[in-house]
Amino acid sequence: MKRLLTLVMASLLFFSFVPEFASANSPTSLVNTAKNYMGTPYRLGGTTPTAFDCSGFTQYVFNKEGLSIPRTTGQQIGVGTSISKSNLEVGDLVFFNTSGRGVSHVGIYIGSNNFIHASVSKGVMVSSLDDPYYWKSRYIGARRVANFTDNVAKEEKKVAASAPVKEIVYATRGEIAQVLAEKLDLDMTTVNTTFKDVDESNPHYKAISAVAEANIFSGDAGNFNPNKELTRAQMAKVLVSAFELRGSAIANFSDVPNGHWATEYINILFYHEITTGYLDGTYGLSDKVSVGQLNKFIDRIHN
Template sequence: MKKKWLLPIFASFMVLSAFPADNVDAASPSDVISTAKQYINTPYRSGGTTASGFDCSGFTSKVFSELGISLNRTSGGQYNQGTAVSKANLQVGDLVFFNTSGRGVSHVAIYIGNGQMIGAESSDGVTISSINDPYYWGKRYVGAKRVANFEEEKVVAAVEKTAEVKKAEIDFNLYASRAEVAVAIAKALGLDTSSTETGFSDVKSTHPNAGAIAAVKKAGIFSGDANGKFNPSSPITRSQIALVLVNAFDLEKGNISKSFSDVKVGTKTGDSIIVMASNGITTGKANGTFGVNDYVTKTHLNVFINHASKFVK
């Protein structure tokens, strides 16, 4: 791994205002479909959770984990997640449930639009079927749950009024903190996290993520702000995560041509975003923007890391 250039990404962030965004690249409906379809014809295996064989809930868990979303292990457990949606309002990525045993929910699949679902069936393995099949599935349909909104996810945007972000202003159940970014990168790169001496005045050796924070600093992936702080509980923007990931994974420009209306090429940040896009790590939003000032959600952090990890040297 080549020597890193330090990233002085500071902690004085923006006041937040929420608004509905267009399809967010890392969790778009097309990503759901393409991720699920790569396993078509994988055989059915009771208890299976890998590409060598899936049962129904093992398949849905695998697909959603690749999208950065954690599901319960069983079909019954997954039925207890998310929000109920009617059949008339199904969206791509909704989980659809069936009673095939006569004893309640016993099968789950992923809705992919146009009345179709993809799932691991005991007779055919991973395959596409109609949820309204009058001979089988239509008679056994129980309901659907939405565990993630791939059509219209709410993100946080920064407005031009600087102020220190207070933890109470951000839902850190949804958005990733800088400490979580450090942990994810350290894990993906296999960095040594045994040392807990970070050198940051606001991260004591007893901090639960001190090892990861010390590791990313040592690797030259992060430096502190002008006051020598890491700001572990602050959020990180999408433009900042682009800088971090290009640096951490030694990314170089790939073969995919992509531009964004809110990205200025020729700047360090802009070029980092283009490098990410050129390697298929991000596709931006449906409106042609990248969302440079939007804060990174936990879901998108996981997906960005998963995609970038393919380039570990």
């Protein structure tokens, strides 16, 4: 959905006039643009996709979204409005003192206490503001150069008020079993299922047997519950098991506590950029999985 944003324009004298707030598509679009350059190498003075330095990267990404910001880190910290760490929103610029001599590094906040930036060691990557070994102690502040949230919310309200209600189709456990069995090319010729609520009359009978045999799905008290919908927490475990995903990163979704049974599965999905959560910093543990969401998650795994 294309969102039209009208943002307040102001100017600040900093060797030249630069906008305090300017227009851009949306915070999601900004983050997606930034992530297109993941892995781009670092080079001091770099301002193109061949190689970036930190402020060259932020300037390039914002320019791609139609938003002009100055070239250097020292200039960028003088633009927009100062934002406290507790009030960070997607699209804010975050600044660090990595040299011991004041502001020397900048990145783009992408939610869940994470930011994307051009690092000296690994090029464009995602890091955590809470990294106790480096970034947490070097964080010095943030600036908001585009007020996405208020304008996006207003536009969404207008669309919601005028658009017809569209029923969301949620994926059942049986349907997910079918999709996974086909995507993973599981053997569906040998059927051996003992679930009390699944027999040959079920259209997903063979797929359910295959995913159970592969230890991707398990039952509950002898039942598979083929018509029951899956939550996003359950989906995380299923996808990690199905595609044998490894690696982990701290996602820090506000609704996913450290002790939750699904936390590690969600962190693995986050590590592989299969999920970035919602714009408000939550993952949606108990939200039901729609057919569209399921397909998007699987597409991201394959891509």
